[in-house]
Amino acid sequence: MTKESSDLYPVARLAAAQEATAAAGLGALLLTPGPDLRYVTGYEALPLERLTCLVLPARGDAFLMVPRLELAAAEHSPASRLGIEFVPWEETDDPYTAVAARLGAVARVGLADRMWAMQSLRFRDALPGAEQVLAGTVLRGLRMRKSAAEVAALREAGAAIDAVHAQVPAFLKEGRTEREVGRDIAEAIIAAGHATVDFVIVGSGPNGASPHHELSDRVIRAGEPVVVDIGGRMPSGYCSDSTRVYSVGEPPAGFVKYYEVLQRAQEAACAAVRPGVPCEEIDAAAREVIAAEGYGEYFIHRTGHGIGLETHEEPYIVTGNAEPLAPGFAFSVEPGIYLPGAHGARIEDILVCTEDGGERVNHRPRELVVV
Structure with missing residues (x-):
């Protein structure tokens, strides 16, 4: 060993x-x-x-x-x-x-x-x-309280899934199906060092409004946003999970408007991470930005979940969870906005609470990527 x-x-x-x-x-x-x-x-x-x-x-x-x-x-x-x-x-x-x-x-x-x-x-x-x-x-x-070795394993997992997101623009082409793109992504997850593929979500157009859509035979069209949420398990046993949003050609103006709101919400939640802050306050930091711009009803899930040997574990970043953050807590920050029948967006990073703030283990750009 x-x-x-x-x-x-x-x-x-x-x-x-x-x-x-x-x-x-x-x-x-x-x-x-x-x-x-x-x-x-x-x-x-x-x-x-x-x-x-x-x-x-x-x-x-x-x-x-x-x-x-x-x-x-x-x-x-x-x-x-x-x-x-x-x-x-x-x-x-x-x-x-x-x-x-x-x-x-x-x-x-x-x-x-x-x-x-x-x-x-x-x-x-x-x-x-x-x-x-x-x-x-x-x-x-x-x-919940990860050791230095566990944090290092999560950093390794974060870097591996970042390497996959770097390849996604090459997979997204008008005329390809979500399933075809998902197959390429799954192969890239293994090639990047994961032992297993845990999930691949490719939500194009209206499918992006379903947070856990995964894959279908829908053909991706020009001008459509595409939500890509992917993750796997490393040989260490520790998991990756990251979401970015892409657009095949220029997206609709309405989408660009609320995507900017989503970026601000995710940044606000990440900035609020520090020891002693209740988990629900991280959720509130994201939710308040989105609600203030009139999109509150379209943020339909919690802001995050713990991660480690499981993709979803404690602590949960959700209203009603008053558990105070402590150094070593690792969790996602992933607010979303979903317009049924139109499109949706989610930005997700894994963070680790440190002695004086939060460290992201995902470092891919959070701006909308137009391919």
Whole structure:
């Protein structure tokens, strides 16, 4: 394992998670494959119907329940550095009752937020006296505050997706379909260093007014704005996400007018980022600019979401979230304006809260790009 990986997934994180489990009054965390397990152990386990589960009691020794056929993969993963016991189970075993027997009586357990329902129900049967809660309530404080290594991973992801946006003007041509452009973008995401493509949104003309449109066979026409929102997962496990807007030829005058408003709104929200500021105030900073110009009803989503091992995670930059920003919080700032049946626009950067402000990890120009 490289030093960079060791810094991203430090051994001390296991103890920190165990302390948080005890502080939350839980008997144990049960972490199946997904971002919670990877965060604590560094192990990117395959999500299978066969149970792989880190059992992390509030007190006592953690162990990893793993199918026999996945044992070699687990032993070659970063989890091998943690000094925990790997407990392989055979095809005819019941791993849920085995976990319950080793864990003993517990009043409350935290289940991985992305645990499959079939697994959570099996645990309910195996531990009938245990209340089930989300492990995210325990891990959120740890996962929200990124370490220096995590911030470096997000910078790397930001640079990789910036490199893809630099190529987008060459893909956007009158007469091409959104799907054709999206295929080129997906190939570029991998070529730029991502391990996987998480999403590709190419919203041309009226499709740009649907924030999560993705792709269609619609042909891009001259004079149309195109919203391009793209992201992937790096080999580190950390995610990229960035939106820019392009126009194939000169866009309509009305679009140019509200795009300038959107630029000011995004800049205002980014400028408001600093420690101690409630998340909802970042949302308000963008929303007030847009509302003041008469476009408030067309800003139909929150201003941002946290990012890390998941594209969407806490903290959420939305009205009603009074969580104060702290150094290490990483999140998107992505206000949008969407005119149904006409067109839309969104500008998105990932920011990291620093000791005295906010650092953008995306650096492509935010002006409308006419191709």
